[in-house]
Every structure is written in structure tokens, then in C-alpha cells.
Amino acid sequence: MTEAKMIVQHNALHQGAGRFYRSLQKSIDKLTREPLGMLGFAVLALLILVAIFAPWIAPYSPITQNLPQALQPPSWTHLAGTDEFGRDILSRLIYGARITIQTVLSVTVIVGPVGLIIGVVAGFAGGRTDAILMRATDIVLSFPSLILALAFAAALGAGLGTAIIAISLTGWPPIARLARAEALIVRNTDYVAAARLYGASPLRLLFLYIAPMCIPSVVVRLTMNMAGIILTAAALGFLGLGAQPPSPEWGAMISSGRKFMIDNWWVAVMPGIAILLTSLAFNLVGDALRDLLDPRHARS
Amino acid sequence: MPVPDSTSILTVRNLNVNFARSTLKAVDGVSFTLGAERLGIVGESGSGKSTLGRAIMKLLPNSAKIEAEALEFAGTSLGEASEKQMRKLRGNEMALIMQDPRYSLNPVLSIGNQVAEAAKLHLGLGKAAAYKAAAGMLERVRIADVERTMRLYPHQISGGMGQRVMIAMMLLAKPRLVIADEPTSALDVSVRGDVLKLLDELVTENNSGLILISHDIRMVAAFCQRILVMYKGRVVENLVRLEDAQHPYTRGLVAAMPNPRHPVRRLQVLDRPSIDAAEVRS
Amino acid sequence: MIEVENLEVAFGKGGNLKQVVKAVSFSVARGESLGIVGESGCGKSTVLRSLAGLDRHWTGRISLNRQSVDKNRTIEQLLLAQMVFQDPYGSIHPRHRIERVLAEPVRAMKKGGGWDRVPKALERVGLPAGFAERFPHELSGGQRQRVAIARALVLEPQILLLDEPTSALDVSVQAEVLNLLSDLREQQGLTYVLVSHDLSVIAHMCDRALVMKDGVFVDELDRADLQAGRTHAEYSAVLFQSSFL
Numbered sequence: 001m002t003e004a005k006m007i008v009q010h011n012a013l014h015q016g017a018g019r020f021y022r023s024l025q026k027s028i029d030k031l032t033r034e035p036l037g038m039l040g041f042a043v044l045a046l047l048i049l050v051a052i053f054a055p056w057i058a059p060y061s062p063i064t065q066n067l068p069q070a071l072q073p074p075s076w077t078h079l080a081g082t083d084e085f086g087r088d089i090l091s092r093l094i095y096g097a098r099i100t101i102q103t104v105l106s107v108t109v110i111v112g113p114v115g116l117i118i119g120v121v122a123g124f125a126g127g128r129t130d131a132i133l134m135r136a137t138d139i140v141l142s143f144p145s146l147i148l149a150l151a152f153a154a155a156l157g158a159g160l161g162t163a164i165i166a167i168s169l170t171g172w173p174p175i176a177r178l179a180r181a182e183a184l185i186v187r188n189t190d191y192v193a194a195a196r197l198y199g200a201s202p203l204r205l206l207f208l209y210i211a212p213m214c215i216p217s218v219v220v221r222l223t224m225n226m227a228g229i230i231l232t233a234a235a236l237g238f239l240g241l242g243a244q245p246p247s248p249e250w251g252a253m254i255s256s257g258r259k260f261m262i263d264n265w266w267v268a269v270m271p272g273i274a275i276l277l278t279s280l281a282f283n284l285v286g287d288a289l290r291d292l293l294d295p296r297h298a299r300s
Numbered sequence: 301m302p303v304p305d306s307t308s309i310l311t312v313r314n315l316n317v318n319f320a321r322s323t324l325k326a327v328d329g330v331s332f333t334l335g336a337e338r339l340g341i342v343g344e345s346g347s348g349k350s351t352l353g354r355a356i357m358k359l360l361p362n363s364a365k366i367e368a369e370a371l372e373f374a375g376t377s378l379g380e381a382s383e384k385q386m387r388k389l390r391g392n393e394m395a396l397i398m399q400d401p402r403y404s405l406n407p408v409l410s411i412g413n414q415v416a417e418a419a420k421l422h423l424g425l426g427k428a429a430a431y432k433a434a435a436g437m438l439e440r441v442r443i444a445d446v447e448r449t450m451r452l453y454p455h456q457i458s459g460g461m462g463q464r465v466m467i468a469m470m471l472l473a474k475p476r477l478v479i480a481d482e483p484t485s486a487l488d489v490s491v492r493g494d495v496l497k498l499l500d501e502l503v504t505e506n507n508s509g510l511i512l513i514s515h516d517i518r519m520v521a522a523f524c525q526r527i528l529v530m531y532k533g534r535v536v537e538n539l540v541r542l543e544d545a546q547h548p549y550t551r552g553l554v555a556a557m558p559n560p561r562h563p564v565r566r567l568q569v570l571d572r573p574s575i576d577a578a579e580v581r582s
Numbered sequence: 583m584i585e586v587e588n589l590e591v592a593f594g595k596g597g598n599l600k601q602v603v604k605a606v607s608f609s610v611a612r613g614e615s616l617g618i619v620g621e622s623g624c625g626k627s628t629v630l631r632s633l634a635g636l637d638r639h640w641t642g643r644i645s646l647n648r649q650s651v652d653k654n655r656t657i658e659q660l661l662l663a664q665m666v667f668q669d670p671y672g673s674i675h676p677r678h679r680i681e682r683v684l685a686e687p688v689r690a691m692k693k694g695g696g697w698d699r700v701p702k703a704l705e706r707v708g709l710p711a712g713f714a715e716r717f718p719h720e721l722s723g724g725q726r727q728r729v730a731i732a733r734a735l736v737l738e739p740q741i742l743l744l745d746e747p748t749s750a751l752d753v754s755v756q757a758e759v760l761n762l763l764s765d766l767r768e769q770q771g772l773t774y775v776l777v778s779h780d781l782s783v784i785a786h787m788c789d790r791a792l793v794m795k796d797g798v799f800v801d802e803l804d805r806a807d808l809q810a811g812r813t814h815a816e817y818s819a820v821l822f823q824s825s826f827l
Binding site: 200 | 657665
Binding site: 344345488489490492493515516517518552553556557558559560561563564565566567568569570 | 723752753754756758761764779782783785787809811820821824825
């Protein structure tokens, strides 16, 4: 590569970075005007850090049993108390954050693209393709997700992987519906008409013109969905169909704490608080993202 | 031309409107008085003409800051009026006609019921009598098939018909002040004249004042007795006849409109630097 | 340049069939500027969209540059005519930078990268080269309409179809855009079909105007007629009267 070419490339790179930096700056600017959204982002950032550095943060092992210390109330040695096997609940919650984040991310990575593509194709193609895809969506949508997950877990054996697949299977239809609705609007805009006039192929229209316009609302919806995913995952864990003991899944922790609830409230309440805070944070972030990405919902 | 009524309906002195986080004034030191007459406010988008109309009705969002030395309507100071008082005034004493009437009408109420509601409210009539009065009013605003129209819903009627319905409702309310913000720009050319004529009848009959806000300087000149020309939030000229225009902005606006009677190869465009310079000098 | 015979457009099916355009025929000579004037719903935009190839519900015969065109156009046929839309806020992709907007036609037609044509395209419509970097929301309505005109001209079509190109703009901006359109036609020998509800714009821009009502042409006015306000039909007389109060 000649030097001149390299300089040009370097400049282009530099320019791109500058653009990115400017738009990032703008987004952060906007975000500072949304204190609740900031709080949500902060909680999530904390959760992710905790999940990454769990082995260094957690004061005790999450699995090693210590029966003499069983069912201790919250104290300075065990901030969130201990469970029936003498395990430190705070440490289990910290490790449990890893499972929660893993579940949420895996489901989102599966559900997002699948829902987006099905919805956009249905909205853009219209006619018979639309009818077939949307009826399929309706059918899946009419399954109660927990029941489907139960059946799935019964067939494949309980475990975190099964839970993820089961939640994903029932998670894409709302995304597809949303993407289709957006695609229907974008399909009829003048800029798509202009693109047809200069001969843009259907694939080009789909991926360069229509899909990018649907992504912001899909991202917002996915973030809002994350709260629901956490709850479903916890419910599966509670029923014993998610991550298997002794792994510290939050739902499973509530389930085992249920037996001691009357005398030892902290065993069930602590993971409950963790679930509550996390899903609340996801909802707040979703709201903030909607204001950032979707100008139609802008509060003026 | 009739002499404007000396008893003023609306007095505006040094009105300023600021929007939050913006140092620029949307409306900058506007003063005028309105009697029982037709006053036109002309300007391009961003000139502050619509903001001015909404500031008088106090319909601006909370982020807007309205300041005025005087803002008096028929003896009451609007500046000090509470939101409750304003709501009462807006329904009865002052009215706003907007560009698309289909958004101002209640979408889930049929036209007949809506007009009858106004009759009940303002004339104190019973249900059957109100319905009859509504039919009479719709006939007055020259709606062809009154019986059928009264059963329709706002989304089923055309823009021109919607504007007539709005005017019919106002004829019942008899407001002292009517602010019409681009009442004809969503309408077809051939019905514009009719709507303007009805508006004129409305204000002459009630002896009320009309503020017509529009971008169309020729239409405003033909219809109004007085014209205020707005540019960047300020009133740059107060005219009785368009031909007397002195300000470069007003003259530029007139020259920029294509006129088939005086064909030109190229249209004159606004010389913005010289307009801004004229503004600084004045 | 354009010949249209017995163009009919109908939407809907069976009992709901709505005939929007009823057997209209007209022709436009090379370099001519034809205006179609009418009120909302008269079918004027539908005629234009059929000419462009956007509406596919038409029957009859349309030929551009002496070759008959079908409902599905080939690349060569698309290259003949491009369109400028009414709403400058909706006709440009909101997430594409202006350089991308202007390069896309070339790229979509697989005629190279297109980026090299951006500076010239901007210059042609009187916009500074720095605008290439911007997003549409950073431009005013008039500037966007200039970009839309530049985009239509990037492929060097001979026919420009204009659908109410200035009715969303302020009067002073309208004057600038109309001047730009007149200049471009003179420089490049373009053929225009201009659709508008505004008789004064039509009279200013066009050599000839067709007055449309309920899907048919009720009057044809030449330049002298337009200037003198001479009409041959009752409807166009009404239109003249209410356009110039």
C-alpha cells in the first residue's frame, strides 16, 4: 500500500471515529436529562461488572456447604444471611447475576434477528408471504410461553440451555409483529418509492432501506422484553426447569427459600429483591432508549 | 373601507415568547390592538406567527415563557388569568380555527351531536331543540345534505366541510375573538373562497375580531383590513394596503410569488442579508 | 418524448372499483414543460406515478422516448424518467448522509461506486460541497428539495416528473427552487411534467397546462391563455377565479 493511500485511509478512519464520537456525545447529553434512565443504566452496568468479577467480589463460595452456619440472619459477616446449607446468600446472588445475564443475552441474540427478519420480510413482501408468516406468528403467540417451556424441558431435560431455547421460541412473535408494522409504514414512504425508481433490487430495499428503520424500535422492545425474560427464567428456575442445583439461579433460590419463608424470610426475599431491581432497571433503560432512538416518542 | 371599531377587543403590548433552552425569542416585542375587524398576520414558517396566535390563547407548552406589558382581552388580563379561567374563555369568548379541522373535532362523536352539544351549551336548549338548531346552523354554513352530514363522523368528511362545521359551532358560541391559523391551506383552491366568506359572516354577525394567520400574503391582503408582516419573531410592517409596502421583506415576499399576469423568466428571491441589515437599522 | 394513449387507472376490486383516471391521452414534446393542474383527488398524481412506473394498476399505452414501456420497467427505461416528490421531509432516507443519498442511485443501478459524482451533483443544485457530510434532519426544507432534485438528476434522465415540488415550501424558498428548476431545464434540455394544485406555479413554469377534474382533462391552456387568464371550460374558469383573488 502506498503512503498516500494509507493517509487517505487513516483520514477516513479518523473521520469515522470523529462522527461516532460526536453522535455518542449527543446521546449521552440527551441521557443526562433522563435521571431515571441514567439510574437504570447505572444499575445494569453494576450488574454486568458484578457478573464479570464475581469470583473476586463474592466473599464466600456460592456452592460449598457449611451446615453449622445454616439459616443465619443478615449480619456483618453474611450481609444477606445464609441459606439452609449455610451458603452465603450474597455470594450466591453475585454468581447468580452471571446466569441471569447469560440467559438474557442469549435469548435476545436469538430473538432479535429472528423476529426482525420475519417481520420485515412479511411487511415488505405483503400478499401471501405476509399471510403465511403472520399466521405462523399468531400460532406461536397463542402458546403460553411457560407451558411450552415446560413441555420443552420435559422433552429435552431440564437445564439452562433448554430454558434459553424455550424462552426464545416464544419470544420472537412480538418482535416480528412490531417489525412488520414498522416495515409496512416504511414501505410506503417516498424515499422507498424513489429507490424503486432508480432500480434498487428488493434485497437492497429490504436491507439498506427498510430494516435499518425498524431496528430502533426493535432494540427498544428487546430491552423492555429483557425484564420479562428475567421473570420467565426465574419462574422456570422456581419450577425446577431452569438451571439445576447447586447453581445459584435466582428463581431456584426463591423456590428453595419458600420452605423457610415464615421463620427465615431473607432466604426467599433477597433473591426476590435482586430480580425486582434488575427487571426494573431493564424497564427504565428501555424507556430511556425509546426517548433516545425513537423521535416519535420524544417528550418535548 | 369601514372604520375599525374603536372599542378594542384585544390589546397586546410588547409581547415576548421564549422557549426553554433557546436564547432566541420566538415572538419578539409584538404590540397591536384589535377591534371588530379582520387583521391578517403574514409570515413564513419560523416567523413566529403561529406562536403569537397560540400565546394569545395561552395554548403554548409549559416550556414556553410568555411575557407582556399588557395582554388584555375584552377587559380581562390574560396574563393573570388562571388556567381554569382560560378554559372558560376559550370555549365561549375566544376561538381557534386550525389548519386541519378534522383534528379539532371530536373523532368519536358524530357531526350532528357535536354541533348540537355546542347549541345545548351556548343557547341552553333541550336535546331536540339543540339538534334542530344544529341543523339550522349547518344549513347556514351551506352544507349541502345536512341530514346525511349530521350522521357522519369527522374522518368521513372533507377538509372544507370540516372547516364549515367548525364555523357553524362558532356561530353558536358567538366568540368575541376568532384566531384562524392557516384555515384554508389544507383546502382545495375552489373552496377557499367560500370558507373565507363564511368566516367573514361569522365575525361581522357577532361584531367580533378576527386574526387570520397565513403564509399567503395575497390572500390575506384580499381578505383583511389590516396586515401585520412578521419576520423572525418581530412585526416588521403594519399595512393597510399591500401596495404601500416599504420593508424589503414584504416587497420580497410579494415579488417571490409567481404571477401569471406579470410573467418573468426568473422569480425574484429574498435578499436575506439586506433584510437583516434593514432590521438592525430600524 | 412522452406519449400517453387511453391511460386508465382503477384501484380496488369488484363493487369497490374506483376509476381514478379515465382514458386520458396526451403527449409531451422533447424539451417541453407540461403542467397538470387540478384539485386533490382528481387523479393528477396518479397519472404522474403511472408515468414514472410506481403505480402498476394502469391500462393503455405509455411510451417514453419513442419506446413503449411496460408496467415493470427495465433499467434502461427507468433511466429515462426520474421523479421529485412533494414532501421534502419524507422523500429522503432519514438515516443516510447526503453523500449516500446521492450515490445510491448509481450504486443501485450497479454503475460503480457513485461517490465521485456527489460533489458535482451538489454543485449542480447550488449546495456547498460540505453538505455531503450531513444528515437530512440537518437541512432545511428547501435544501432537502434541492437534494431530491440532485438525486433525480444523478442518473442523467431526460424527463423529470415533478409532483407538487414546492407546495410544502415557503414562498421565498419556492421561488429559489422554481428558479433552479428553470435553470436546469435550460442547461440540460430536460422535459418536465409538473403536477400542482397551484395555478400560478403552473403558469410560471409551463409551456402548456392540462386542467384535470374527476380523472379527465377538461381544458388545455397554452402559455398565452395562462397569462391572459383565458379558459375554455367552466371548471378552469372557477379555478382561475379562486386562485387569484
